[in-house]
Amino acid sequence: MKKDRRGEILDIAAELFAVRGVAGTTVREIADRVGILSGSLYHHFDSKDAIVQEIVLDYLADIEQRYHAAAAAADDSATELALLIQASLEASVARPHATELYQNNHAYFASLPKASEIQAAAARVQKVWLDTINAGVAAGVFRDDIPPAVFYRMIRDAVWLSVRWYNPKGRFSTRQMADACTKLFLEGFLNRA
Numbered sequence: 001m002k003k004d005r006r007g008e009i010l011d012i013a014a015e016l017f018a019v020r021g022v023a024g025t026t027v028r029e030i031a032d033r034v035g036i037l038s039g040s041l042y043h044h045f046d047s048k049d050a051i052v053q054e055i056v057l058d059y060l061a062d063i064e065q066r067y068h069a070a071a072a073a074a075d076d077s078a079t080e081l082a083l084l085i086q087a088s089l090e091a092s093v094a095r096p097h098a099t100e101l102y103q104n105n106h107a108y109f110a111s112l113p114k115a116s117e118i119q120a121a122a123a124r125v126q127k128v129w130l131d132t133i134n135a136g137v138a139a140g141v142f143r144d145d146i147p148p149a150v151f152y153r154m155i156r157d158a159v160w161l162s163v164r165w166y167n168p169k170g171r172f173s174t175r176q177m178a179d180a181c182t183k184l185f186l187e188g189f190l191n192r193a
Helices: 005-020 027-034 050-073 077-094 096-104 113-140 148-164 175-189
Strands: none
Touching: 005 027, 005 050, 005 096, 027 050, 050 077, 050 096, 050 113, 077 096, 077 113, 077 148, 077 175, 096 148, 113 148, 148 175
């Protein structure tokens, strides 16, 4: 099925933003890659910022949906954490450019007209993780000497930033990568033998 023009613009813009940065990408470059005149881009979006906002909000909605599905499928906090890691990696593999855009431009998002929507979506995503971690701490499954917010940020950055080096077509499947991350974060790197 052929992708609609708006979707094509979003995909190409996400790739350019991930590679060149938002500031380093012009509307003309996006239009050239899509194969339309730069003025024609404005028939689909009001501005470059509108493109950024749509990519980021759609990405966060996708992540949130994946996280809620993961949370619903888990019977305990450890399993839920493992499924959140897997869902994060799957989203990064499915949407690597949106992942890079999101990770690299938090300061820029604050200047956007829909900054409060982006912030609220990001807070909902974070809440799923923190609820899982806090429930695990309360149940005695997770350690209580590491602040949940610190643990969350360590996992988040390790998993989401793996988009920069992880190749899903390489030696490890996304599932194997998720399992390795889960073992590392839940069991540590010390040899217990």
